[in-house]
Amino acid sequence: MLSSQDLKLAAARAAIDYIEPCLKPDVVIGVGTGSTADLFIDALGSHRSRFRGAVASSERSAVRLRAQGIEVLDLNAVQSMPVYIDGADEINAKLQMIKGGGGALTREKIVASVAERFICIADDSKLVAQLGAFPLPVEVIPMAREAVARSLAQLGGKPALRAGFTTDNGNEILDVAGLAILDACLLESVINALPGVVTNGLFALRPADVALLATQDGVRRL
Ligand code: 5RP
Numbered sequence: 250m251l252s253s254q255d256l257k258l259a260a261a262r263a264a265i266d267y268i269e270p271c272l273k274p275d276v277v278i279g280v281g282t283g284s285t286a287d288l289f290i291d292a293l294g295s296h297r298s299r300f301r302g303a304v305a306s307s308e309r310s311a312v313r314l315r316a317q318g319i320e321v322l323d324l325n326a327v328q329s330m331p332v333y334i335d336g337a338d339e340i341n342a343k344l345q346m347i348k349g350g351g352g353a354l355t356r357e358k359i360v361a362s363v364a365e366r367f368i369c370i371a372d373d374s375k376l377v378a379q380l381g382a383f384p385l386p387v388e389v390i391p392m393a394r395e396a397v398a399r400s401l402a403q404l405g406g407k408p409a410l411r412a413g414f415t416t417d418n419g420n421e422i423l424d425v426a427g428l429a430i431l432d433a434c435l436l437e438s439v440i441n442a443l444p445g446v447v448t449n450g451l452f453a454l455r456p457a458d459v460a461l462l463a464t465q466d467g468v469r470r471l
Contacts, residue, residue, distance in 0.1 A: 250465065251463075251465055253372055253374075255463075256372035256373070256463035256464070256465075257284060257285045257288050257336075257370075257371075257372055257463065258288050258292075258463075259463040259467075259468055260285060260370040260371055260372060260461050260462065260463040260468060261285060261286075261288035261289040261291075261292050261370055262292055263370070263461040263463070263468040263470075264289055264292075264334050264368055264370045264461055265289070265292050265293065265296065267368060267459070267461065268331075268332050268334065268368065269296075271331040271332060272296060272299040272300045273299070273300065274299070274300065274301060275301055276300045276301055276331060277300070277301050277302055277303060277304060277322055277327050277329075277330055278300060278303050278304075278330060278331065278332050278333070278334070278364075279303065279304050279306070279330050279332065279333030279334070279335075279360040279361065279363065279364045280293075280303045280304070280305050280306065280310055280314060280333075280334060280335070280360075281306045281310065281333065281334060281335020281336060281353070281357055281360075282305075282306045282307040282309060282310050282335065282336075282351045282353035282356075282357060283335070283336040283350065283351045283353075284336070285336035285370050285371060285372075286306075286310060286334070286335055286336050286370075287310075287313055289334055289370060290310060290313045290314055290317060290319075291313075291317065293314075293317060293319065294317030294318065294319065297317060297318050297319045301320065301322075302319055302320030302321060302322045303319050303320070303321060303322065304321070304322055304323075304324045304327055304330065304360050304363075305321050305356075305360075306335065306353050306356040306357040306359075306360045306361075307351070307352075307353040307356055307357075307417055308417050309351075309353075310353075324359065324360060324363065327363065329363070329365070330360075330363050330364040330365065331364070331365050331366065332364055332365065332366050332367075332368055333360055333361045333363075333364035333366070333367050333368065334368045334370060335348070335357055335361070335367070335368075335369065335370070336348075336369070336370055336371050336375075337369050337371050337375050337452075337457075337460075338350040338375065338383045338450070339375055339377045339380050339381075339382070339383045340369055340371060340375050340376055340377070340457065340460055340462075340471075341376070341377055341378065341379070341380055341433075342376075342378075342471070343433075343453075343456060344369065344456040344457040344458070344459075344460055344471060345380060345433045345434075345451070345452065345453040345456045346369060346380075346451075346452040346453075346456065346457060347380050347381070347383050347385055347386075347450050347451060347452075348386075348450045348452055349385075349386030349388070349422070349449075349450030350383070350386065352386070352388075352411070352414055352416050352417075352422055353416070353417065354386055354388060354448055354449070354450045355388050355416065355418055355420075355447050355448045356417060356418070357452075358448050358452065358455075361452070361455060362455060366458040366459065367452075367455070367456070367457040367458050367459075368457065368458070368459050368460075368461065369457035369459070369460040369461070370460075370461050371460070371461075371462055371463070372462065372463045372464075373462040373463060373464045373469065375462070376460075376462055376471075379430070380430045380433055380451070381427075381428050381429065381430040384409070384424040384425055384426040385406070385424070385425040385428055385430075385440075385449060385450050385451065386411075386422050386423070386424055386425075386449070386450040387401065387408070387422065387423045387424075387425055387440060387446055387448075387449045387450070388416055388418070388420050388421070388422055388446070388447040388448055388449070389420060389421050389422070389423055389445050389446055389447065390420055390421075390445045390447060391420060391421050392445070393444060393445020393446070394410065394421055394423065394445075396444070396445060397423065397443050397444075397445045397446055398410075398423055400443050401423065401425050401440070401443075404428065404436075404439070404440070405427060405428055405429060406425035406426065406427050406428040407425065407426045407427045408423040408424070408425045409423065409424050409425075409426070410422075410423060411423070411424055418447065420447055430451070433451050433453035434453045434454050436451060436453075437449060437451035437452075437453045437454055438454070459471070
């Protein structure tokens with residue numbers, strides 16, 4: 250029986266195999282945040298001489314990339330990126346995701362938006378029929394926290410401030426339980442339009458292109 254850690258490692262290694270053909274000396278790749286992304290970064294280290302460097306979706310991942318000898322570039326210095334590799338808190342069959350359990354959702358969405366392909370890596374416990382059992386992270390500008398929380402409650406959610414957490418952008422996170430996510434694209438747009446919201450953790454308007462989901466019987470590609 251493979252442990253959760255073994256499964257994450259299998260997904261991370263599958264992502265290395267998947268992106269290998271696009272590693273070239275001038276290529277920059279996008280790298281996400283979380284425990285699965287950490288394993289991907291570690292596995293990427295032995296390939297560091299085959300590509301130019303990476304854009305990180307968090308300070309945490311930037312530190313880990315540098316520890317592997319991988320150059321970390323500012324996104325403003327990068328014009329194109331063939332792939333972005335990241336984990337997810339939930340993913341459905343349409344490859345729409347909830348992300349942001351690690352609090353890096355805004356930078357994740359920004360880096361992913363520049364990449365040609367989003368490769369989601371996870372163990373298959375993250376695959377769900379319906380998004381929303383995992384509380385939806387919403388990054389808010391601190392002065393707007395209570396106003397945004399009231400609006401999220403009107404949408405049917407139960408927002409809770411992530412205590413003691415500040416994002417890399419200096420903001421706060423509301424974790425919103427209880428939302429009925431029937432139309433993920435619509436809800437993503439509605440929440441993003443609330444004044445004071447920086448972004449929310451629904452990745453539906455721009456879903457993943459490929460999911461590499463590790464199971465007890467091998468890695469499944471969706
Ligand atoms: C961080 C994220 C992560 O991708 C998500 O939380 C999954 O993390 P893990 O690989 O540790 O399960 O969105 O903001």
